[in-house]
Amino acid sequence: MKAIALLTAAAISVTIGVSAQAQFNGREDPMPVTAPKIAEQYWSAKPTKPTPYAAPNKVHWKLSEILAAHRGQTDWVQPIVRNPEQDADYISLGAGKKTKRRMYADDRVVWIVQDGAMRVSIDGTEPFVATKGFMVNVPFRHYYSIETVGEKPSLRFEVRQAGSAPLYPLDETPDARPGYEYVKVTGTPGPSKDRDTNPIYVDFFKQIANDDKNYNGKFVWDDHFTSNILRGKAQPIAPATSKGHFHGDWTEFWFIMEGKVGYQIEGYPYFESEPGDVVTAQKGRWHRPSNAPGAPISTRIPFNPRPVILHNFATD
Known part of the structure; x- marks a missing residue:
């Protein structure tokens, strides 16, 4: 096994506009952490074979x-x-x-x-x-x-x-659900x-995408659902040797809101996604998202089932 280091970015609690209500406006983070990263290296279990994509899951839905x-x-x-x-x-x-x-x-x-x-x-x-x-x-x-x-x-x-x-x-008359019956x-x-x-x-395009500034804020967070708004300027494409990180316990997926977002996901060559696309990194797969160089600014919306999800980064 390889020694793995952790880097976890704590999203910033911000207020994004009166009409959207306050996001954690002065309130304690519902899932606080003690530090931005773990100080020492450690061993993290990673599947020896990449977790497969079973339909309807795909690495890239266009x-x-x-x-x-x-x-x-x-x-x-x-x-x-x-x-x-x-x-x-x-x-x-x-x-x-x-x-x-x-x-x-x-x-x-x-x-x-x-x-x-x-x-x-x-x-x-x-x-x-x-x-x-x-x-x-x-x-x-x-x-x-x-x-x-x-x-x-x-x-x-x-x-x-x-x-x-x-x-x-x-x-209302409930929609039929195979294997279930609805009772009062x-x-x-x-x-x-x-x-x-x-x-x-x-209202993303009115409240967030109204300038050319980076943005890293929470949309919704609880103990069973996490979604951020990650907006940033174009970046050079990193070399293929830069594997990014993996999540040992959860699958992560992203909705592309604006611009172009590049991905390198274990088992797939680098590709770029566009607004409305959905990209998925199956549990345990190395992945490296970045804002693609072909758009001045890009935004992805990640979805995870737990905050704060652990990011395992390679040390070599």
Whole structure:
């Protein structure tokens, strides 16, 4: 085995605008660490064979290919990520269509609007219209619905707890779920107070991408869901010998928000991704994301099931 060193970057708590609410505005980080890195080297277990990509998981889902596969359709779901912790889909909802009101029992659901416009209604929040670049967070046990507004379908990239089944109010008819039946119940405790520490939405292109500055801030963080906003200027492509890091316990994936992001992932040559693409590094694979030299500034949105996920860096 090789000696491995740790580098973990603690994301900065920042306020990104009144309309998005405060992100950890003066509050204690929900998962604090004692230092930015571990002082000494250590041994970390790494799979001798790279963890395979089982469908629908792919190292690189290109938005252009997804749209081509669904050309002529208005309502569709394209599974993108399936792992033991998180599920992610691209979802198109036709013009004038509306989802049933639903909620999730124990974990949030978030999405990024890629195209079109939608009216989002979340219990306890004034309805708002989300357009391209909006990042939306629904706390657990809050009913919500989505309605496409305008003359074209809305398209979103949605991330949920793996295998999580939606719950419905009694005035809705639940969608059939193989192997399950829906029964009437009552429950405790009540809805999450998540809005105290996480924004309900971020209007990325208005609040973040309104200048040429780097940005490293949290979107949503809890003990079971982590997503940052990582924005930076173009960088030279590192040599292939620079392996980056790996995560021993979790799979990480990214949504590309703007610009071009380059990746070197174990088992694959360097490639570049564009807005709307989704890139995945399976558990245990070396990976090195960087802002590609072909765009002045780029942003990626990582998704992880735990904060603060451990980054194991090579020492040679």
